[in-house]
Amino acid sequence: MDDTANGAGNAFGMLSGGNQVDSIGELRLADGELFELPGVTGRLERIDFGNGICLHRAELNVREDSRFDVQNALPPGWIAGSANILGELDFDSPDGAKHAMSAETGLMMRIDRPGTRYFLPGGQVIRHAGVTIGLDALRAKFGDDLPAALDPYLSDDQSVIEVRPLGLNNKIRSIVSAMFSAQATGVGRKFKLEGLSTLFLAEMIYAYCLLHHDGEKTPEPSVLEKTVIEDAIAKITRDLASAVSVAQLADAGGMTESRLNSLFKLETGKSCADFIRSRRMEHARELLASREFTVKQVAVAVGFNHVSNFSRSYRDWYGESPAQALKRNSA
Template sequence: MNKNKNDFEHLNSDSRALWDFEAQDFPLPDGGGMGRLQRFDFNNVLRLYRSEFRVQRDCVIDTSAGESELPNLLCSVLLLSGEMLLETPDGKQYKITPQSGIVYRVRDNGTRFLMKGGQTLRHIGVAGKISGLHKQLGETLPGALACFSSFPESGVVSRKVPVNTRLRRLLAYVFSPGACASDPLQEIALEGVSMSILAEMARTILAGDTECEERASLWGEQIFDNLTAYIRCNLDAPLKAEDLCQRFGIPRRQLSQLFLVSAQCTPREFLRRERLERARELIEQESVPVKLVAAAVGYSHVSNFSKAYRDYFGETPGHTLRMSAINTTTDE
């Protein structure tokens, strides 16, 4: 269980300049910023990527892998912060956000990351051999996972994955200070977390089969849109489920089911996510002091806000603020 030093993956600029990712820090293409990437191999069947991109200008990164190994990998892209587009070799693009990741399998090289400037992306990727999935789940993969067993004519198979609370906790752990320490025991822990991430994504894909999709069409999308718009406009208020039910005239059970079907989370989890995502925007884009940010998103105690923020993003709000100041200085 060691970090692999072969040439499995390289990221190239549009001028095809080869990068050495064994270095801790590296420049993004065309003066786009700086990045850091670590890769861990576990028992030759599971792989973890942990990377951070401090993107100052729009940037395109190409990925490449060994032609014999690539078709046998089930890959994923997940984000703790930032947004980007994943473009697969068939030309299709998928928006990746902290709320929505992707699991995919490609036959050929040509996958690209398209990143907008002015943001910090924290990326986690878990890749496993498709044979390992068959070994655990059987020769015929169950339910919605069956599509990954073979390639269509396009040579690309993909499924979007909503990031639920359990998956979010696992992703945050990957970037926690303890997990980032150089410690063989932490590598053992990261192996377990990587397996849990892969299992949670598979479970989410299976749970997202046709039943929930059919039920979602029966719910009032307008009610849900009104609910979420109201929440986003009142993040500083002490919002409670009972108050939402009374305002929109729906019972508690219907409120819970509406969020479960439409957002794959509970109302409480949705509120927490929106508050913390808004907090990061205020810190990164406007450099608002942490105490003011906490109040602006409904936290009366800075300590509670800091803990929630660290649990969600894997870093403290103070760290985000310091990085924002550094990036602003660099831009100038």
């Protein structure tokens, strides 16, 4: 294991009860510390890059519902982007607020106080990445251009709890997926992961600032525009096998592609193209989980004429190929 990777206890300060089983199942993530909690086995890895940035990666096989407490190992004064490309989890922050993460929704967060409790629903694999950066390192990277939207995270108070959801766009998902790919191993592994971690956090901050900036806001949709968006969402969801495009939907609704994307973001938190792809990938995952279809049949069912293109898109989305997902579901 890389000498920058610490054990699960050192990385996350996890506190859990219950009896442990004797054997730990192997998962695809080759690096990281094997660990187990009640109902969960997997790997956790923490890499400190020595520049104020830390990467936390996890691949978890959640057999049964699991609850555990996490004592924050970081000193007060940091900001993090956190995302799942596979699986769902919930947690209660120390102030009692409830938060959820899924393959669609990540988080921008800072939790200085101890006492976060996680809940992992059983019967799933979770593939998760979180990147933290200390506030001094963040200020050094942004200089005088630190976005005002980040102000809630930048307090010198040492008991800040700030957690906000953020829709995951295709670019962010692809970066996280690359963290779990074969390309993130071998010679230069730490160097590659440092670059991916920096890019991931930069894209999370950029997406967050776009969502929370104080500039000119998108005009509220008219009644007609609301109908157009509802019809477009219904069309996309109803026939995922069709080769529908943003241009076709905009033309059918009598509006520009730019306006259509703005309305989609208001309604779904995603651009129209991101929404189409997310629905296709979600349906593909459901079909593969059913174990009733081949990879080629699933590709056709979600609008891909070539299995190779489907496999590439699925891997970018979930961090594994559809063939690997099918094999895992059949195990």
